[in-house]
Amino acid sequence: MKDENIKRLYAEVCNHYEESYRIILEPGRELSEEWIEYDTVEWEIEDRLKDLVNELKNNKELTFEEKILELYKFIGLNYIYDDNVLFFFKKDCSDPENVKYIAVDFYGRIIDNVWKENRAKHNRRVCYEFARFYAKAINELVEDGNTAEACMLGLNDNTHYIVGLTSDEYSLALDIDDFNKIKDLTRLKLGLTINGITILRDESKKFINLVNNYNQDKLEDLEESVKAKEILESGNAIQYLNRIIEILKPYKLDAQGFMEYMKAKLGSLDIDTDRVWKKVTDVPEKTHVRCLAFDYDNKKYLLDTTEQTLNEINLEDLDKNIFILNPEENEYQYYGG
Numbered sequence: 001m002k003d004e005n006i007k008r009l010y011a012e013v014c015n016h017y018e019e020s021y022r023i024i025l026e027p028g029r030e031l032s033e034e035w036i037e038y039d040t041v042e043w044e045i046e047d048r049l050k051d052l053v054n055e056l057k058n059n060k061e062l063t064f065e066e067k068i069l070e071l072y073k074f075i076g077l078n079y080i081y082d083d084n085v086l087f088f089f090k091k092d093c094s095d096p097e098n099v100k101y102i103a104v105d106f107y108g109r110i111i112d113n114v115w116k117e118n119r120a121k122h123n124r125r126v127c128y129e130f131a132r133f134y135a136k137a138i139n140e141l142v143e144d145g146n147t148a149e150a151c152m153l154g155l156n157d158n159t160h161y162i163v164g165l166t167s168d169e170y171s172l173a174l175d176i177d178d179f180n181k182i183k184d185l186t187r188l189k190l191g192l193t194i195n196g197i198t199i200l201r202d203e204s205k206k207f208i209n210l211v212n213n214y215n216q217d218k219l220e221d222l223e224e225s226v227k228a229k230e231i232l233e234s235g236n237a238i239q240y241l242n243r244i245i246e247i248l249k250p251y252k253l254d255a256q257g258f259m260e261y262m263k264a265k266l267g268s269l270d271i272d273t274d275r276v277w278k279k280v281t282d283v284p285e286k287t288h289v290r291c292l293a294f295d296y297d298n299k300k301y302l303l304d305t306t307e308q309t310l311n312e313i314n315l316e317d318l319d320k321n322i323f324i325l326n327p328e329e330n331e332y333q334y335y336g337g
């Protein structure tokens with residue numbers, strides 16, 4: 001029956017998403033379809049998640065669905081997205097009408113023990129990693145008689161992976177780190193609604209009700225941020241953006257989460273942004289984060305995501321040893337974690 005549910009999940013994914021996904025299963029399963037791939041590594045539950053999984057296994061009060069949400073919340077509150085992976089993406093401009101970014105395999109997708117040992121030292125993860133250990137944790141919670149199974153859904157170009165969950169009763173996609181918007185990794189830290197759980201089928205309405213109940217007392221945006229829009233009545237966008245920065249300070253967001261939130265605010269002002277990569281020097285390995293540069297009122301500004309500041313700048317004056325404008329134009333070899 002599980003094989004049939006996987007096949008049905010694939011059809012549901014194809015019907016829902018415009019992008020082309022394939023299903024990735026843990027090594028050892030015997031199911032052969034052209035749209036199925038077997039992962040290159042065994043899935044493991046990370047140590048910082050094991051205690052919660054064991055606690056949830058022994059919890060007889062929460063439903064299976066509630067346990068899945070508890071895992072989702074834990075991941076969102078205890079991990080951050082490692083945007084360093086995007087620094088290594090290659091830009092394919094061979095077709096000017098369809099510029100593409102190509103993911104690299106050496107950063108989180110094809111790994112070895114050295115990688116795992118290094119990743120255990122910090123909480124930065126990429127989508128491949130989130131999807132693996134979240135799917136594994138969900139499957140650990142499945143009891144006899146429960147037809148649910150979690151797998152990975154991967155875009156065919158390898159640029160993003162999420163968790164797929166299917167059973168006789170429902171199918172859904174769990175995407176905690178969609179890098180095209182403010183991720184639930186960030187929204188959970190801000191106490192906002194979650195929007196990364198896509199329900200493909202829910203005959204029992206278990207997940208529909210669960211997500212709605214969680215979101216019912218949450219806001220779509222920070223109340224102070226909404227109120228700050230009053231500043232725009234005087235046309236002062238820079239003052240408004242600086243006010244948003246002040247509002248975010250108590251939340252102590254990571255650089256990526258800060259960037260996402262501020263990029264959304266800039267987008268709401270119809271201000272286009274350029275990515276400027278900044279090398280982080282206070283970590284053992286080479287790590288880069290995204291900053292944002294933009295033009296406003298005939299001036300150039302830099303939103304520094306590590307300092308979480310907004311300053312008028314001249315791009316030519318930036319330290320080229322720290323700030324990189326177009327990393328996709330170069331070849332960078334990196335492996336470590």
